[in-house]
Amino acid sequence: MKILTAAQTRDADAYTIAQEPISSVNLMERAAGALVKWLEKHYSPDKPFYIFCGPGNNGGDGLAAARLLHQDGYDVEVFLVGTNQKTSPDFDQNLQRLPQEITVSHLETTVGVSDVSPLGVILDGLFGSGLSRPLEGIYAEAVAYINRQDATVVAIDIPSGLFADAPIQEGSPVVEADMTLSFEQPKLAFFLPASGAFVGEWHVLPIGLHSEFLEQVSSPYHVLTKEKAQSILKPRAKFSHKGSYGHALLVGGSYGKMGAVTLAAHAALRTGVGLLTVQVPQTGYGILQTAVPEAMALTDDLDRHLSRFPEDLDRFQCLGIGPGLGQHEDSRLALETLFRGQLPPPLVLDADALNLLAADRTIRQHLPPDSILTPHPKEFERLMGPATHDFHRLQLLQDFCSEHSCYVVLKGAHSCIGSPEGTLYFNTTGNPGMATGGTGDVLTGILTGLRAQGYSPLDTCLLGVYLHGLAGDLAAEQEGQASLIASDLYTYLGAAFKKLAEKE
Ligand SMILES: NC(=O)C1=CN([C@@H]2O[C@H](COP(=O)(O)OP(=O)(O)OC[C@H]3O[C@@H](n4cnc5c(N)ncnc54)[C@H](O)[C@@H]3O)[C@@H](O)[C@H]2O)[C@H](O)CC1
């Protein structure tokens, strides 16, 4: 699913109005209808609604929703905020259509305004995608008032005060929503940490924007949906054998960090890879053979850290490097030799492999094309430099992928996959329980296992990241988020594969 900018959303609106054709106010009616349908499904009529409307079409949506909820027997109260300024024509029309019985207050100030029922629902229709500057005056006051209330806060389209596709200044007023109902497409701001924190849970409500426009509009930003991940997943063939599913090599582990490569090995095996070999320093031999009997072990000449890669790399279809590797100079040299030599098998690089890469610009220049890198934000910063804000970070990600012809998985609440063409995909699976040691090592194992089975680098990232998060969600359902540990992720990976394969 594409993510559109605010300008593209306006164009989609205009195109739909002209081509369907439909009047602007009827399109608003359709949007409000979708909104109310969702609200009525989730909140019973004993919940009072407090609807805050600004001067534009977001406020117009709020007014139309007020009318529709009232018609269906809901108790509704409307607050008009800053609407003595210029209001939009569709706002005006919906204000006229508002039944007399609905209480309407014009808020000039929130001083002295009593709190709403904590059992009620506040609809935030102050500003939507038309926001052009930070909120001030009565708008900022209204935001502070909403944020003080104990009622459930549902934002219409986007929490007021957030820009759909641009950063906000720190400390500027933004509605803290429990739920955001976004029309047709989610906004880029939902996926980024500084702005996404205001959004709460979000849902997309289709409002019938013209499919022709949505198909032809070009956007670098995409949502990684279940449908997309499902379309990538290849079934296993009846007459296949272990040779059909590739041979992966994982290289990592050092004294005190054998757990990392062990986790990655389990995960790689759970992706269905045909064969797995793991190269570890000698200290790790017994640990690996005991912890992961399905894997074959190779040992380095050294006892505590890695100093070389195996000679005959051609027999592997993917090489995953990094979990527990450490940053010893010998390991750096081994990596440099690997990069400067014959083209190695497809690479997945994580953890200390990334740190070694970050510390040495010359090896970075020799990064084989089509490699997959999986940094967390700190590793990302070491590799790509500091970002001034979340949107800048996306730009750095795109630049890095294009400069090095590689694929980067920037890990986070919505992990973001960048491709050399500049396309970015935001993941939708996963939960905060996964913010715990070792979950990244599991991802490395998953990606290494999938890549070895012949998935393209992009498909590997999309499928692997989606499954990793889904395994986390299934694990959290059973174990709870706080108690989730990295090994749960590969334990639930099978269930994740099954769930992904299910047709709804
Ligand atoms: N295609 C769709 O998704 C549809 C969306 N709808 C809704 O329309 C809004 C966008 O409406 P718009 O009138 O363009 O913008 P706003 O309501 O967000 O803003 C109104 C108006 O206010 C001015 N303004 C901007 N920033 C400020 C500020 N900081 N302080 C004061 N005034 C400000 C500016 O002039 C804006 O034009 C979208 O989010 C949906 O909710 C349609 O209902 C259906 C189709």
Ligand SMILES: [K+]
């Ligand atoms: K809003």
